[in-house]
Amino acid sequence: MAEKTLSSFEKFIKYIDSILPLEIELIINNFDRFIYGVGITLELTILSLIIGFLLAVPMAVARSSQHAILSPIIWCYTYVFRGTPLLVQTYLIYYGLGQFQFIKNSWVWDSILSSAWWCALIAFTLNTAAYTTELLHGAINDTPKGEVEAAIASGHSYFGRIRRIILPSAFRRAIPAYSNEVIFMLHGSVVASTITLQDVLGVGRWLNGRYYLAYEGFITAALLYFAIVFGITRIFRMVERKYLKYLQ
Amino acid sequence: MNLIWEYRQQLVDGTLVTIQLALASLIIAILFGLLGAMGKLSSNRIANMMAGIYTTAVRGVPDLVLILLVFYGGQEIINTIGKATDWWKYVEINQFMAGTCTIGVIFGAYYTETFRGAIMAIPKGQIEAGVAVGMNKFLVFRHIIWPQMIRYALPGFSNNWLVQIKTTALVSVIGLQDLVYNAFVAGRSTHLLFIFMFASLVIFLLMTAISDLLLTLLNRKYSKGMVRT
Amino acid sequence: MNKSIPPALKVENLHKSFGKVEVIKGISMTANKGDVITILGASGSGKSTFLRCINLLETPNSGEVTIGGETIAMKIGKNNNYMPANIKQVERLRSRLSMVFQGFNLWSHMTVLENIIEAPIYVQKESKAKAIKNAKYLLNKVGLSDRSDYYPSHLSGGQQQRVAIARALAMNPDIMLFDEPTSALDPELVGEVLTVMRDLAEEGRTMLVVTHEMSFAKDVSTKTIFLDQGNICEQGCPSDLFTNPKTPEFKKFLTRSFV
Numbered sequence: 245m246a247e248k249t250l251s252s253f254e255k256f257i258k259y260i261d262s263i264l265p266l267e268i269e270l271i272i273n274n275f276d277r278f279i280y281g282v283g284i285t286l287e288l289t290i291l292s293l294i295i296g297f298l299l300a301v302p303m304a305v306a307r308s309s310q311h312a313i314l315s316p317i318i319w320c321y322t323y324v325f326r327g328t329p330l331l332v333q334t335y336l337i338y339y340g341l342g343q344f345q346f347i348k349n350s351w352v353w354d355s356i357l358s359s360a361w362w363c364a365l366i367a368f369t370l371n372t373a374a375y376t377t378e379l380l381h382g383a384i385n386d387t388p389k390g391e392v393e394a395a396i397a398s399g400h401s402y403f404g405r406i407r408r409i410i411l412p413s414a415f416r417r418a419i420p421a422y423s424n425e426v427i428f429m430l431h432g433s434v435v436a437s438t439i440t441l442q443d444v445l446g447v448g449r450w451l452n453g454r455y456y457l458a459y460e461g462f463i464t465a466a467l468l469y470f471a472i473v474f475g476i477t478r479i480f481r482m483v484e485r486k487y488l489k490y491l492q
Numbered sequence: 493m494n495l496i497w498e499y500r501q502q503l504v505d506g507t508l509v510t511i512q513l514a515l516a517s518l519i520i521a522i523l524f525g526l527l528g529a530m531g532k533l534s535s536n537r538i539a540n541m542m543a544g545i546y547t548t549a550v551r552g553v554p555d556l557v558l559i560l561l562v563f564y565g566g567q568e569i570i571n572t573i574g575k576a577t578d579w580w581k582y583v584e585i586n587q588f589m590a591g592t593c594t595i596g597v598i599f600g601a602y603y604t605e606t607f608r609g610a611i612m613a614i615p616k617g618q619i620e621a622g623v624a625v626g627m628n629k630f631l632v633f634r635h636i637i638w639p640q641m642i643r644y645a646l647p648g649f650s651n652n653w654l655v656q657i658k659t660t661a662l663v664s665v666i667g668l669q670d671l672v673y674n675a676f677v678a679g680r681s682t683h684l685l686f687i688f689m690f691a692s693l694v695i696f697l698l699m700t701a702i703s704d705l706l707l708t709l710l711n712r713k714y715s716k717g718m719v720r721t
Numbered sequence: 722m723n724k725s726i727p728p729a730l731k732v733e734n735l736h737k738s739f740g741k742v743e744v745i746k747g748i749s750m751t752a753n754k755g756d757v758i759t760i761l762g763a764s765g766s767g768k769s770t771f772l773r774c775i776n777l778l779e780t781p782n783s784g785e786v787t788i789g790g791e792t793i794a795m796k797i798g799k800n801n802n803y804m805p806a807n808i809k810q811v812e813r814l815r816s817r818l819s820m821v822f823q824g825f826n827l828w829s830h831m832t833v834l835e836n837i838i839e840a841p842i843y844v845q846k847e848s849k850a851k852a853i854k855n856a857k858y859l860l861n862k863v864g865l866s867d868r869s870d871y872y873p874s875h876l877s878g879g880q881q882q883r884v885a886i887a888r889a890l891a892m893n894p895d896i897m898l899f900d901e902p903t904s905a906l907d908p909e910l911v912g913e914v915l916t917v918m919r920d921l922a923e924e925g926r927t928m929l930v931v932t933h934e935m936s937f938a939k940d941v942s943t944k945t946i947f948l949d950q951g952n953i954c955e956q957g958c959p960s961d962l963f964t965n966p967k968t969p970e971f972k973k974f975l976t977r978s979f980v
Contacts, residue, residue, distance in 0.1 A: 327654070327700040328693045329661035332672055336693060339679070340686030390826035394885075397776055398840035398892060399816030401808075408843055413830040431554040438556075438665055445557055452564065459565030462557055470552035490830050490872035 281447035289433045292368035299373040304380035325374035330432045338363035338439045364436045372429050379421050383414035416487050423480035444468050499678040506674030513660045517595040524600020529607035550601035556662045563590035563666045587668035599656045606648035613644040643714040650707040727790030729754045729927045735784030744770045746951040757922045759938035760931045762948035768931045776818045816844050819889035823901040825881040827873040834869040837891045859887040879910030899930040947971050
């Protein structure tokens with residue numbers, strides 16, 4: 245029974261193969277590699293988003309605090325990382341740092357900086373942290389003044405207001421913009437394929453290179469990315485429905 | 493520092509290619525953006541759907557995937573069609589063309605949303621007032637919608653343009669000798685990759701900072717007469 | 722004289738300027754427990770600013786505020802500005818005052834119930850169970866027990882202001898400050914809020930009310946203060962004040978208000 249379905253499945257693939265100018269069989273045969281690529285892509289994207297977010301929260305608070313030293317420093321950081329391409333940032337870390345002998349001699353080189361995966365993670369994290377900081381900074385600034393006053397008047401301390409009133413409300417208002425940042429980061433993660441990593445696009449490029457194909461690998465990668473974006477959009481729609489109920 | 497000076501010509505050439513690429517793709521993007529916005533706002537269901545598919549597809553697929561697809565796949569498709577129909581001889585897509593067209597079409601989708609929002613932000617009453625004084629559709633567009641659309645679209649436009657400049661860096665992956673590519677090559681041959689990548693980072697920062705500044709000034713000019721809320 | 726009962730609130734020689742404009746020009750007043758003091762004045766007379774100086778939402782330029790016998794310690798800061806010496810003291814005293822704002826200022830991302838239990842739990846460190854129990858009681862009191870899981874934006878202005886009053890009451894404050902609580906409301910919604918405030922006055926709550934509602938001032942308050950250009954122009958028992966205004970400014974204000 246199992247054999248029969250398999251063979252009819254194969255027949256079906258052969259048929260599709262014959263009517264489409266695409267090497268479907270090659271894609272199917274290498275699909276496990278693509279799944280692995282999805283894993284790498286998601287791993288890099290999700291980890292950098294989580295760490296970036298954790299870095300962004302204190303930076304956004306400090307940036308909004310008008311602190312005489314912290315605020316301009318953070319502004320500079322976000323300005324540089326938002327004003328330059330992620331590709332160049334990644335190259336700078338992956339290829340650039342190897343220029344310095346003292347870095348190559350230190351333990352960080354062997355354990356972290358010589359690895360493309362770590363370099364991608366560091367670059368992506370610093371990049372998304374910069375965007376997220378600005379996005380949260382905007383949301384914090386948009387907190388209705390009256391709501392902050394009400395918190396002051398009821399005796400909340402400075403950090404109490406930030407923790408209980410300002411951040412919870414800023415997080416909620418930042419959800420739509422943050423969903424864009426998540427998709428942007430997923431798009432950006434393709435840079436990983438330029439520093440040898442086998443993410444979704446990396447596998448696509450490998451497939452094309454291996455079998456001298458022009459578009460099979462890229463089309464498969466495009467469809468996989470599309471599916472991931474679709475999933476992310478869905479998740480955020482659910483999150484928005486839950487947490488933005490109070491705005492509707 | 494001396495080595496950077498030695499390689500200055502490469503950096504300057506690369507920067508010029510990057511600027512050309514950005515500007516050329518901007519023109520395509522604005523055209524596609526206007527078309528897309530018209531499609532989205534049109535009462536024609538097919539136009540509506542096409543514009544919808546266009547923006548969703550672009551939002552769903554990373555830029556570099558599309559650039560590679562167009563550069564490697566596009567050439568093959570065009571030549572397959574050419575061979576089958578005998579309409580044209582062997583065509584070669586160069587990196588600049590592939591990059592310009594792809595980035596233009598991609599950002600067209602983002603400008604679609606910007607322009608659509610801008611047109612929708614124009615108070616309906618003003619368009620009706622135009623019609624009421626006897627303007628035809630063209631006059632209404634030229635005298636009422638267009639000038640205000642620019643005003644409402646500027647902030648979103650600025651945002652997209654800054655992203656677009658940075659996106660051009662990806663074209664180095666298909667071998668176009670832009671700023672990133674030239675900096676990388678120079679860095680590798682001198683073993684000073686950090687210095688050269690850093691130089692290209694600074695040049696990109698200058699390009700985005702200058703754009704940002706100019707667009708902010710323009711925005712200030714155009715928002716005269718707008719009530720700040 | 723019983724020295725152990727200090728006045729609920731004592732303000733001495735309070736000054737406040739915004740830039741070069743002096744808005745409060747040395748106001749002193751005392752409120753005893755159970756007083757309901759209405760503060761009247763044309764717009765720009767400084768009445769809201771005065772109220773906001775009491776809980777230091779605005780920092781006065783000079784003067785003293787004493788709450789239940791405890792004076793808020795002030796100092797001269799680095800830039801030569803007058804500022805509270807101990808922010809912890811201010812935060813503690815603020816939780817004994819509570820304020821109802823013109824614009825309600827409910828926390829929009831929290832439900833009605835969450836708004837009310839917020840300060841009791843996180844400022845006054847009450848247990849959650851106790852705070853919820855008290856919140857339910859207060860919601861019943863302002864007539865909104867069926868709205869506890871609503872978000873503020875889903876309520877009418879009058880309902881929002883009643884929630885804000887419940888939120889202020891939840892801290893069991895010694896003094897309640899009302900900053901034009903009905904000014905942002907549609908006329909037909911003013912009544913429901915005034916009814917709640919009237920009940921509070923009858924319970925013996927100490928209240929300072931900045932308002933334009935003449936009837937409330939006349940019928941409910943125990944004392945009325947009329948501010949004009951940052952000074953107390955007239956004050957006293959409302960029945961005397963309204964029937965027998967002494968200054969031309971107050972006379973003018975009254976005729977305008979009743980037209």
